[in-house]
Amino acid sequence: MTSSPPEITTTGQLRASGHVHRPLRAELRENLLAALADGPDPWPGIHGFDTTVIPQLERALIAGHDIVLLGERGQGKTRLLRSLVGLLDEWSPVIAGSELGEHPYQPVTPASLRRAAELGDDLPVAWRHRSERYAEKLATPDTSVADLIGDVDPIRVAEGRSLGDPETIHYGLVPRSHRGIVAINELPDLAERIQVSLLNVMEERDIQIRGYVLRLDLDVLIVATANPEDYTNRGRIITPLQDRFGAEIRTHYPPTIDEEVAVIRQEAELVADVPEYLLEILARFTRNLRESDAVDQRAGVSARFAIAGAETIAAAALHRATRQHEPEAVARPVDLETAVDVLGGKIEFETGEEGRERAILEHLLRTAVAETARAHLSGIDATVLVDALHGRSGGPAAATVMTGEQVPAADVLAAMPVLGESDLFDRVAGRLDAHTPGERAGALELLLESLYLERLIGKESAGGETVYG
Incomplete structure (x- = not known):
C-alpha cells in the first residue's frame, strides 16, 4: 500500500525537517540491514534462493557492488532484480522539474546548479516514489548509445543554443535513473560498442556524449542479467565491462x-x-x-x-x-x-x-x-x-x-x-x-x-x- 508523500515543498523546509541525504548504495545497504535485523522479508515471492543466491546478493548490496545475474531462462532473474525496489526509501526528495531527479542538496546538471544558486532555500522540492527510481531495459542489437547515455538534442540547438552548451544534451536511460537502479536484461545482446559506453558510467560515474565530457556525479546502481552460455562461450560481454561488475551471481532453478x-x-x-x-x-x-x-x-x-x-x-x-x-x-x-x-x-x-x-x-x-x-x-x-x-x-x-x-x-x-x-x-x-x-x-x-x-x-x-x- 502506497502512503502519501511528505508535504515539504522547498529545500529550506527539507533542511528544517532534519532530512539527511544518503547516497544510493548507503540507502540500499542501510535499508537491507534494517530489514534483515527485524523488518519484513526483503525478497517476497522469491523461492528456492534462500541459501544460495540471496546471501550472495545481500553481500553484494552491502558492499555496494554493481551486479550481474547469470542463469538460464526462467530462473527468476528479472523478478529478483525488480525486488530491489523494495529496498529503496518509499519517498525521496528531488528538485522539482529537474531532468535527472537530483537531490535538492546535491544538484549535478548545469541547469539545476544554476537554479540552486539563484533560489537557495526556495528551490522547489517534489517527491519521487521508489517505483519511479527503477528503470529496466531489454538489451537488443538495435539499442543505441543515445538510448542508454544520451545524444545532442537538435530541437534545443534549433532554439538558438550553441553545440557546446551542455543543456543541448538529451539524456538517456542511465543518467535519467540518477539516484536509482538501472536493470539491463540480456546484457550480452548489446553490441560491443554500446557496452563501451557503459564503462565510464560504471567506474568514473560520468558520461561522454559526442565530444562532451560532463562530470556529472551520477549515483546509479547497474544490475544486469545474462545467459551463462552467451556470457562464457560467445564472449559477448567485453572484458572491461565484465571487470566493472563487482558481483557475478549464478542463479538456478528451484531445488525442491x-x-x-x-x-x-x-x-x-x-x-x-x-x-x-x-x-x-x-x-x-x-x-x-x-x-x-x-x-x-x-x-x-x-x-x-x-x-x-x-x-x-x-x-x-x-x-x-x-x-x-x-x-x-x-x-x-x-x-x-x-x-x-x-x-x-x-x-x-x-x-x-x-x-x-x-x-x-x-x-x-x-x-x-x-x-x-x-x-x-x-x-x-x-x-x-x-x-x-x-x-x-x-x-x-x-x-x-x-x-x-x-x-x-x-x-x-x-x-x-x-x-x-x-x-x-x-x-x-x-x-x-x-x-x-x-x-x-x-x-x-x-x-x-x-x-x-x-x-x-x-x-x-x-x-x-x-x-x-
Missing part, C-alpha cells in the same frame, strides 16, 4: 518440488481450480525435462513452462465446465494432455531427437504422474477396484470407466465400480484433499492412471476420450 510448486502457484493466473497434486505433476514434469538427455539443457527449461502448463489445464477445465454445464470448473489429470499439445514448442530438443518430441514429452509426463501418485497414494490397497475392472471373484462382468476432456465429473463418478461398497475412494480423496465432485473425480482419475502405469489395468485413448478397464 515444493519450491517449484510455490513458483507455479504464485505466478500462474488460473481461471479454474487446479488441485495441488496437479501442480506437483507439472513441477515433476518440468524437472524431468531438465534432467533428460533428449532435451538441450544449454537452452534450459524455463519455469514459465510449468506456469503455462498450469494455466492451460485450468483453461481446459473451464472450457469443459462451460460446455457441459458443470457447477464448478476443476482441473483433472485428463487435462494434462492438453498441456502437452501446446507446450512442446517451448522445449528445445537435441539434434538427434527429430520426430520423437511428442513421445518424449508423453513419456516424461507419465513418469511425473507415476512419481506423484506414488508420493500421495502409496500404501492404499486398490485390489477391490482392480478386481472390479477385471470382473474377478465371480462378480459381475468386467467394468470400465470412461473419462475425457469433455466428460463431466459426475459421469466419471457414476461410472466408478464399487463406489458405495468400499472406503477406497474416501481414502484416496482424503490423501488428495478432494471434497467437491470435481475434485473427487480428479483424485479417482489419478488412482486409475497410477494403476494403469503399474500395469494392473488397461487403458485405451482415442478422440479425446480415455477408457480404463
Whole structure:
C-alpha cells in the first residue's frame, strides 16, 4: 500500500525537517540491514534462493557492488532484480522539474546548479516514489548509445543554443535513473560498442556524449542479467565491462518440488481450480525435462513452462465446465494432455531427437504422474477396484470407466465400480484433499492412471476420450 508523500515543498523546509541525504548504495545497504535485523522479508515471492543466491546478493548490496545475474531462462532473474525496489526509501526528495531527479542538496546538471544558486532555500522540492527510481531495459542489437547515455538534442540547438552548451544534451536511460537502479536484461545482446559506453558510467560515474565530457556525479546502481552460455562461450560481454561488475551471481532453478510448486502457484493466473497434486505433476514434469538427455539443457527449461502448463489445464477445465454445464470448473489429470499439445514448442530438443518430441514429452509426463501418485497414494490397497475392472471373484462382468476432456465429473463418478461398497475412494480423496465432485473425480482419475502405469489395468485413448478397464 502506497502512503502519501511528505508535504515539504522547498529545500529550506527539507533542511528544517532534519532530512539527511544518503547516497544510493548507503540507502540500499542501510535499508537491507534494517530489514534483515527485524523488518519484513526483503525478497517476497522469491523461492528456492534462500541459501544460495540471496546471501550472495545481500553481500553484494552491502558492499555496494554493481551486479550481474547469470542463469538460464526462467530462473527468476528479472523478478529478483525488480525486488530491489523494495529496498529503496518509499519517498525521496528531488528538485522539482529537474531532468535527472537530483537531490535538492546535491544538484549535478548545469541547469539545476544554476537554479540552486539563484533560489537557495526556495528551490522547489517534489517527491519521487521508489517505483519511479527503477528503470529496466531489454538489451537488443538495435539499442543505441543515445538510448542508454544520451545524444545532442537538435530541437534545443534549433532554439538558438550553441553545440557546446551542455543543456543541448538529451539524456538517456542511465543518467535519467540518477539516484536509482538501472536493470539491463540480456546484457550480452548489446553490441560491443554500446557496452563501451557503459564503462565510464560504471567506474568514473560520468558520461561522454559526442565530444562532451560532463562530470556529472551520477549515483546509479547497474544490475544486469545474462545467459551463462552467451556470457562464457560467445564472449559477448567485453572484458572491461565484465571487470566493472563487482558481483557475478549464478542463479538456478528451484531445488525442491515444493519450491517449484510455490513458483507455479504464485505466478500462474488460473481461471479454474487446479488441485495441488496437479501442480506437483507439472513441477515433476518440468524437472524431468531438465534432467533428460533428449532435451538441450544449454537452452534450459524455463519455469514459465510449468506456469503455462498450469494455466492451460485450468483453461481446459473451464472450457469443459462451460460446455457441459458443470457447477464448478476443476482441473483433472485428463487435462494434462492438453498441456502437452501446446507446450512442446517451448522445449528445445537435441539434434538427434527429430520426430520423437511428442513421445518424449508423453513419456516424461507419465513418469511425473507415476512419481506423484506414488508420493500421495502409496500404501492404499486398490485390489477391490482392480478386481472390479477385471470382473474377478465371480462378480459381475468386467467394468470400465470412461473419462475425457469433455466428460463431466459426475459421469466419471457414476461410472466408478464399487463406489458405495468400499472406503477406497474416501481414502484416496482424503490423501488428495478432494471434497467437491470435481475434485473427487480428479483424485479417482489419478488412482486409475497410477494403476494403469503399474500395469494392473488397461487403458485405451482415442478422440479425446480415455477408457480404463
